[in-house]
Amino acid sequence: MTELAKTFEPGPIEARWYRHWEERGLFRPDRPDAVPYTIVMPPPNVTGSLHIGHALDNTLQDILIRRARMDGKDALWVVGMDHAGIATQMVVERQLNERQQQRTDFTREEFVAKVWEWKETSGGQITRQLRRLGASCDWANERFTMDEGFSRAVLKVFVELYNRGLLYRDKRLVNWDPHFQTAISDLEVETREVAGKFWTLRYPYADGSGAIEVATTRPETMLADMAVAVHPEDARYRDKIGRMLRHPITGRQIPVVADEHADPELGSGAVKITPGHDFNDFEVGKRAGFKPASMLNMLDARARIVQTADGLVPADLVGLDRFDARARVLELLEAEGALVKVEDRQIATPYGDRSGAIIEPWLTDQWYVDAATLAKPAIEAVRSGDIGVVPETWKKTWFNWLENIQPWCVSRQLWWGHRIPAWYDDAGNVFVAETFEAAQQQAGDGVTLRQDEDVLDTWFSSALWPFATLGWPDAQNPPRNGEGDHPKDGGGVDADREGRNDLARHYPNDVLISGFDIIFFWDARMAMQGFEFMGEKPWHTLYLHGLVRDANGQKMSKSKGNVVDPLGLIDRYGADALRFFMAAMESQGRDIKLDEKRVEGYRNFATKLWNAARFLKGNGVGASSSIRAPEAKLPVNRWIIGEVVETLAKLNKAFDELRFDGMADAIYHFTWGTFCDWYVELVKGAWDDETRAVAAWAFDQILVMLHPFMPFVTEELWHAAGDRPYDLIVARWPEPEATVDPAAKAEIGGLVEIIDAVRAVRAELNIPWTAALTPHVIGGDPAMLARLADNRATLARMAKLDGPVAAADVPPSSVQIVASGVTLAFPLEGAIDLDSERARLSKAVEAAAKDRDQLAARLANPSFTERAKPEAVEKARTDHQARAEEAERLTAALARLG
Template identity: 65%
Template sequence: MSELPKTFDPAAIEAHWYPHWEQAGLFRPDRPQAEPWTIVNPPPNVTGSLHIGHALDNTLQDILVRHARLQGKDARWVVGTDHAGIATQMVVERQMAAKGEKRTDLSRQAFVAKVWDWKAESGGTITGQLRRLGCSMDWSDERFTMDPGFSAAVLKVFVQLHREGLLYRDKRLVNWDPGLGTAISDLEVETREVSGSFWHLRYPLADGSGFIHVATTRPETMLADMAVAVNPADERYTALIGQQVRLPITGRLIPIVADDHADPELGSGAVKITPGHDFNDFEVGRRAGIEARDMLNMLDAQARVVQTADGLIPAGYLGVPGNDAKAPMDARRMVVAALKAQGFLVPHVDKDGVEHDAEPRRIQTPYGDRSGVVIEPWLTDQWYVDAATLAKPAIEAVRSGAVKIVPKSWEKTYFNWMENIQPWCVSRQLWWGHRIPAWFAEDGSVFVAETAAEAQAQAGEGVALTQDEDVLDTWFSSALWPFATLGWPDNTDPTLGGRYSNDVLISGFDILFFWNARMMMQGLHFMQEVPFKTLYLHGLVRAADGAKMSKSKGNTVDPLGLIDRYGADALRFFMAAMESQGRDIKMDERRVEGYRNFATKLWNAARFAQANGIAASATLEPPVATLAVNRWIVAETIACVQALDLAFADLRFDGAANTIYQFTWSRFCDWYLELIKPVLQGGAEGGDETRAVAGWVLDQILVMLHPFMPFITEELWHALADPAHPRSNDLIVARWPMADARAIDPAAAQEIDWLIRLVSEIRAARTELNVPPGARLPLYVRDASAATLARLTAQDAVLARLARVDRIDGDAPAGGALQIVVDEATFVLPLGDVIDLDAERSRLTKAIAATEKERDALAGRLSNASFVERAKPEAVEKARTDHSEKMAEAARLHAALGRLG
């Protein structure tokens, strides 16, 4: 055995073992005859760096991968990065801007080449950081969504979906980012509450008989209004349905339509409809028979007001020269001024009777999470996938159990979204990404093909074609991740056969629809098989106070900093122990530090083993044991394996982590090692047996703990090796323990559990009664059964050592004594020679009175409805916690007083 250093140094261990595992090829699946087990990593952005959410997600995945590998399965963890169209293009454009350059200074081809150069130079940051976390990914087969093979799969899917009528070009509203100049997904929209206004307008009826009142937070959009909607059940407007109003400023006539979107209980019950600039209005407009091609679009790509229903803004219109574009806020001021001047603005009267142009409001406003500008609903021509058709098999897969969602509570959300799914916009106005394989002829004809030559063949000779400038949404390509990474459609990967369907997918709940559901849709359509059998959705890692982490709040946590301070093993164990099936995790650095202390305790236990001749086990089966303490620890080990197996089967990461933690810290380190010291250090009979059992149990701990704490366990696995029986393999590919119930001895378990209860009771009582730690107490027993007397005889040396008592036969002398009841027996420990009994009774009585006073005061606060309802939730929760603690303390003190006979 190589002697372990006195101090546990995580950094040194991590720096040694990860390169060893990777260079030895131990992350690659190499057991072709074994049961296959596959998982894919949600590909991080190539621009990304490790954040705390990545740390959680990848830790959970690595735990499962390492566990499967230890079970002897041919475990494969598919790894790679996503080309992240918007994020990557922004990074490169920012670098160019710093040099005074613009993307448009280059040709498209030159710019894309520059992005590839950036990727080669700076695009692998996060992969190095995943290594620091200990992720046992198959790096030899790392993928990238812009690799040639993957790109071929993307083009094939696009073309096939188009051929099947499931992908088409359409004019619809999209989330438009004026800062980036592209459509974006809902996931890239960040809603913020901002100060705004609510304007009330009067639209005159065309026949001059009166007005209809509407309200809006965006008065400038009235230039593109196409209708006013009222609820068909609203009797105030029944007679007006079908009539027209004359739009203020422009004079254009628009109809009054009936639609349930108008809520009679809100405002006037009438709503202005701008189908080209509001998602709800778009649907109202379509129900009213307005075709998308006829909907008015008043904005340009920078969200400037450039046109109205009457074409470009005419000279003098809104007081601006012809063809001048106006920023939204400028246009708003002009529109409001014009409405006011013409008498169409209804003033808001505040509580003091003062008139204002508008009513102040807090408004939920969409912003681009990268650009930081306001997102506009914008009417454009884009490519769409018929998601509703593709969703049907994915819905059935969950209903039938072919895909199991954990936790099950997410199923309702999944079904609700999938059953109401909208067409999926898959085109983006970028240069970096998979360019859409569609070519346009001058007459507007479109030819979709995987290559330009195929498109030309479709169009015919002499037809000039121009390829679509847009690229595909990054989520479109990442939806193919489970099968495109495995060589589809060419099946170039020899291990593809039978290995496509992943055993489990782990991801945050926030990408359930953007990635998980779309993988299910594409996988079922193209592979006729679910892409994963189980979908595990974890929660968010939040700040210590429960707030969502964000850079703007300054409450983010750097996982690499935590690794620097406490080691990767401690951070990983924290993530596992706190992950409770989808519930959010509150970041608590003290807990991370606590798990570093746990690793240190294991380290010291291994050093104790080395110092006492305990080495690695020479057998997979538990050694033959005759001593009760050894039979007990073998049974406890088997019970731990059983509990872990159940926790892994149910994906209870917290349950698994807490099981191995309690067994290692409490049963093995705190009790077993203490219980065997008399045998190891006192020359008692059974030393060889005990060393063999202890070495076997320590081996099982290292194997069971390895998925959670891979670095320290691998180090100890080798450090404890007996030179006479060298390890034949690294721990990462060892064998998972078998939960063999035949090794459980109930009688031994009962005996040692009794001993632990007795020692614990004596120790607690000594502490409560202020007995000096070094004082030895006489121990008398009363009413003991023959079985208890036999146990006392067998465990006399251990009891004397751990409880600092000397057993004496006969009756206890009269006088004050500590009394403990365990099962049928009463154990009496006279205290008169050790402490002042009267003083101790007085101390306990005063402590009880003080504690009960605090307890009752807290109970009074909690019974006060005003406090519970009005106080901050954290203050109420603290009061409840304090009350529980005072109740427990009072009970403990009463028990201590009662023990003084």
């Protein structure tokens, strides 16, 4: 047996064991004939670093994969990184800027080479950080969305979707980021309420017979106006529909059109229509008969004014930034007498989530996927239960988004990413193929071709993650990297996996653990592509966890200064403590409040386990030699075996239901309460061979059950107990082959109940431990008398009780408890000053009740609950409950004194 240090220090233990596991290949044991179990990690960005959301997400995945591995399954946790198109290009361009260089100083190929160089030297920091968390991924098969095999899958999917009529090029409005000069998705746009203006403008009729007033928050866009819309039922304008207006700046004549988009109750009831620069106007324009190709565009890629197709934009506006142009447009309108009024308003304004630039709706040619068609099987799979969603409340969100999904814009105007496999000839004909050679064959010999400059949306490639990482379209994984030797128990590395069809074995995956915030970015898109290319769902169950918030329930953000670094928590308390905190706090459908005191509490839990191991070693308890429970005759040993059986049942049920808080609760209370606080105390001083064998076995079961949550300290203690034929990471999940002994449970459970109650009474009534108490068994129940007598030494040591006495009635000045249905009375005369104690308790009850009632009144006041900060209301509720429980407990204590 290894000697254990007096003080538990997690840092060196964690570094040593992780290196050991990875070097021996124990994250992917060779189990070709075992039942497969598969999880794919949401691929972190190559530019990323571990944040608290990653810590939660990957802890939950690791708990499931470690348990599956110990359950003997062929457990595969797919790991890799996403190339993160915009984010990575931004990082590399920033580095170039620091050297007074720009991307455009290089050819596309030269710039991409610089990105690869950055990736090799600086990228992927997060994968090293995930190791500190204890993530037991299959690192030997780590994937990257730009690696050769994965890129081949991406190109194949693009071409196949195009050939199936599910991917096409179209002119539509997109969210345009003028900073990055690329389209971004709706999901990458943050809408903020900002102080702005509402300008009312006058558009005169072309015949000079009057004018229509319209309002706008973006007056510069009027340069590309093509109509003014009114509601078809609005009596004010019914006879105006079809008439022409004269644009007050360009002089362009535009029609009054009827469309239900115009709200008669809002402003004048008339709205200007700029289909090339507003998503609603785009649809109105199409309904009015404007083809996208004929819609006016007044901005370039940097959001500067350009001349429109009809050449009517005043020359002094061309080349101005959109906001400089706004000021000039307003001057021209005022000079024309067309500016009616200006109002201050809060304006919902779209910003790019990475660039921070105001997003501009922009009409441009892009590649689109027919998402509505692809979504149908994903909708039906969840509706039929083929894909389980946990918690089920997220199903409504799933249906709502997928049933109303818009065409998916998959092209991005970047240099870093999967370049779109489409080539054009001089006439503009497009040829889509996986290679230039195949495109040339389509076009014919001698036809000059140029490849599309755009790359694919990052989410297009990551949507293939569940099957492309498993070798699709080649169906087999590439050879693994070099690894170590097999351990003696056969649970080690797979030295040669080449030829094994992991795609057939591991698709569909078992469960996807995901933050709810990427349900649309990634989860739904994986489902769509999985059904389209694999013919079935990508995973059996989708588990969506909440956000990790600060201790006050606020969302973490750098601007608030409340971001918590998980690596800092690991430095202070150890990875095991942070992991256990994440599991204990993960309750389906609820966000997590990151209370550092709770993390510290789980560090204390690890210390408790450490000290228990030292105590057992000091009493000759080593490693168990049995997976099944040992034979036991003593009630206390039969009892602890039964408690293991019941705890394992609770734990297995919680795993089946993906109740992470239930898992943590079951093993925590058994370890700390049942085993450390009760069993170890009950057997103290009575170590025989049977008790040592049972204690060794029960502690082994704790280490095995706790390992998925706290892998490092459990592996250390597993080996410290004695020589082991295998590491804990590949040990068998408990199979005690034992049952609960009802007689032992009743006897020891009753004993625990009595000791617990007496300790509580002593604390409540300030009874000193120097005062021994005599239990009077009211009614003289023989079973209770025998139980107290048989355990007299234990009761004297743990509760300071004398031998039992049979009594017909409750003696005067006694405190009473009920255990196993029997009333026990303890005379207090001489132990405490009863009158003083009654007075103290009465005063304490009064104070607790007063606080309770004051808090209740505050919570009943709508001016508090509706106006106070949510965290203040929540604190008041928590305080009210605590004071109410305290008043109830003290009242019961007072009642015991009679």
